[in-house]
Amino acid sequence: MNDFKTNANWTASVISDIKKQAETGGMLLTGMGNPSPYPNYWDRILLDASQVTNPSIDPLREPMELRTFLGRKSSKLEKETYPQLELSTPIMFSAMSYGSISLNTCKSLAMAATDSGIYWNTGEGGLHKDLYKYANRAIVQVASGRFGVHEEYLRAGAAIEIKVGQGAKPGIGGHLPGEKVSKEISETRMIPEGTDAISPAPHHDIYSIEDLRQLIYALKEATDYEKPVIVKIAAVHNSAAIASGMVRAGADIIALDGFRGGTGATPMIVRNHTGIPIELALASVDQRLRDEGIRNDASVVVAGGFRSSADIIKAIALGADSVYIASSALIAVGCTMCQKCYTGKCAWGITTQDPELVKRINPEIAKKRLNNLIRAWSLEIKEVLGSMGINAVESLRGNKERLRGIGLNETELKILGIKHAGE
Amino acid sequence: MKINAKGLHYRELNREIKDALNKGEKKVELSGINGQRFIGAGLKSNAEISVEGVPGNDLGVFMNGLTIRVNNNCQDGAGNTMNSGKITIHGDAGDVIGYAMRNGKILVKGNVGYRVGIHMKEYKENRPAIVIGGSAGDFLGEYMAGGIIVVLNLNNDFDSDYIGTGMHAGTIYIRGKVDERKVGEGVETKKAGNIKEILPLLKEFCEEFGLDFEKISNSEFTMLSAKSTRPYGELYCY
Ligand code: SF4
Numbered sequence: 001m002n003d004f005k006t007n008a009n010w011t012a013s014v015i016s017d018i019k020k021q022a023e024t025g026g027m028l029l030t031g032m033g034n035p036s037p038y039p040n041y042w043d044r045i046l047l048d049a050s051q052v053t054n055p056s057i058d059p060l061r062e063p064m065e066l067r068t069f070l071g072r073k074s075s076k077l078e079k080e081t082y083p084q085l086e087l088s089t090p091i092m093f094s095a096m097s098y099g100s101i102s103l104n105t106c107k108s109l110a111m112a113a114t115d116s117g118i119y120w121n122t123g124e125g126g127l128h129k130d131l132y133k134y135a136n137r138a139i140v141q142v143a144s145g146r147f148g149v150h151e152e153y154l155r156a157g158a159a160i161e162i163k164v165g166q167g168a169k170p171g172i173g174g175h176l177p178g179e180k181v182s183k184e185i186s187e188t189r190m191i192p193e194g195t196d197a198i199s200p201a202p203h204h205d206i207y208s209i210e211d212l213r214q215l216i217y218a219l220k221e222a223t224d225y226e227k228p229v230i231v232k233i234a235a236v237h238n239s240a241a242i243a244s245g246m247v248r249a250g251a252d253i254i255a256l257d258g259f260r261g262g263t264g265a266t267p268m269i270v271r272n273h274t275g276i277p278i279e280l281a282l283a284s285v286d287q288r289l290r291d292e293g294i295r296n297d298a299s300v301v302v303a304g305g306f307r308s309s310a311d312i313i314k315a316i317a318l319g320a321d322s323v324y325i326a327s328s329a330l331i332a333v334g335c336t337m338c339q340k341c342y343t344g345k346c347a348w349g350i351t352t353q354d355p356e357l358v359k360r361i362n363p364e365i366a367k368k369r370l371n372n373l374i375r376a377w378s379l380e381i382k383e384v385l386g387s388m389g390i391n392a393v394e395s396l397r398g399n400k401e402r403l404r405g406i407g408l409n410e411t412e413l414k415i416l417g418i419k420h421a422g423e
Numbered sequence: 424m425k426i427n428a429k430g431l432h433y434r435e436l437n438r439e440i441k442d443a444l445n446k447g448e449k450k451v452e453l454s455g456i457n458g459q460r461f462i463g464a465g466l467k468s469n470a471e472i473s474v475e476g477v478p479g480n481d482l483g484v485f486m487n488g489l490t491i492r493v494n495n496n497c498q499d500g501a502g503n504t505m506n507s508g509k510i511t512i513h514g515d516a517g518d519v520i521g522y523a524m525r526n527g528k529i530l531v532k533g534n535v536g537y538r539v540g541i542h543m544k545e546y547k548e549n550r551p552a553i554v555i556g557g558s559a560g561d562f563l564g565e566y567m568a569g570g571i572i573v574v575l576n577l578n579n580d581f582d583s584d585y586i587g588t589g590m591h592a593g594t595i596y597i598r599g600k601v602d603e604r605k606v607g608e609g610v611e612t613k614k615a616g617n618i619k620e621i622l623p624l625l626k627e628f629c630e631e632f633g634l635d636f637e638k639i640s641n642s643e644f645t646m647l648s649a650k651s652t653r654p655y656g657e658l659y660c661y
Pocket of ligand 1: 031335339340345349350351
């Protein structure tokens, strides 16, 4: 590396990537989320606080409600009620499959979600037999490969998520290389040991919104309309129009995954250049659904690189009902953001199936650290709600008046639907 | 037990079917079916359902063990992600029949549409099979990850293009010769030496539809299989 004569354009990583590709003729793979220095709008949004006219509240003395319900809400005219997910705090663990992460990591997340009163997500790898006992706190995923998807699995989960896209790899499928398909993974995914597990880029029964509706209702029929159905897409240029279609197709919850979202493995070209920031996608989707009068027909969950409770609070004020976290949850159990997940040799026992490495995660300890993170962030959310004079997270949702942009241009402010600081 | 489905929405129809099965019915006869979707969705049962009329999309989606017999044509997506059981269609069937099916059988007397058997897979003793009497549309057996597809091409009009594109396991048998230019990359095409493994399927098919087993089983078959179980192994650098 030191031999390279690097400069501002020809950085060491650019040069070493070219050399790697010249040697192998292959696409560059990478792990975790987009590390490139694109604008991060959370860092350019400031929160409001109450002063004099609207007193702030002390969360230590007064009850603060963080409880969140996700699902379609009945309108006044309807008698029908719809199934809801009940969260103790507006945070969930995002999809991470057994296969992309180790069973010990899955267990840690499942146990922490159960303790903390939130939900974890199986990803597209099926539900391991040891994890069925945490299934009532699981969102079970249905992706294009349909790995491990059968009626028992669908019935076991608290909600079903149709994965259309992922922020780290919009528009492309997934691929678990054969060498990672061990005996246990093969049993959970219900595929032969040692074969490539390929998730095609699209669901081949979904080529339109009408087709999406068909899969949503197939799942509802199969589970007696007892579970909310989530549809997850990557945040892309026309997310708002797609989201409107998703809600009209019957999704009870829509999940948007921004371009900073993580992954176990993805071609670098896609991760670093495709998709849009979750901040902009969220604001435009929320606005679109409000304009069309269908915002209450579905909850909106956002994902894609949430680093702190501040990011979460800003997302809720921008219109989200809840967030999905994954990278930060993995950091809580040891991840160092080395981005080498695709090698399958994670030194922390997270994104690996090597039994020696997997042992390094103690689910009891990891669970405790995850519970701590959820508790700490929930306390911080309460603290900030109090400072704003609000006593329920519900009252912050979509309350863009409590946000101000800093150093943003007019187009950015317009899309975010917020005023500039000082206005 | 008989259910007249005339004018029933699929939600009511499926409710009635479920109620019948919960009461222990082992045979349910549906009449007046006209495009209702999701018949038998997600049902775990070894009961038999007979369908009179044309069922809508996703017949038997996620089903686990049912036997469904349709006396007519059926629309798209029959047997979508089914876990086990059997679907028999006494007519033509639409697109994406047997998508990601894991076990069980689908027998179609006539022709089928595009992408049939896409991503069907096998696992342990589970080995799904689709037998088609007539012809199939393009992308037959796309991404196939296991199981067997048989096309009998009884009207000699089989003209599918991009057969087995992306397939990495399983076998496709086609009666007669196949133009190799129409077969997907990474798929090996050869004359089937013997067709022992599909004889029981052929027998079942011929009995169901009253066809001449001797004649069909003595025909020449072309056999398609994946050249590699790791089609994507060489795409990346680490
Ligand atoms: S520590 Fe493990 S999980 Fe974290 S980025 Fe590195 S390889 Fe991936």
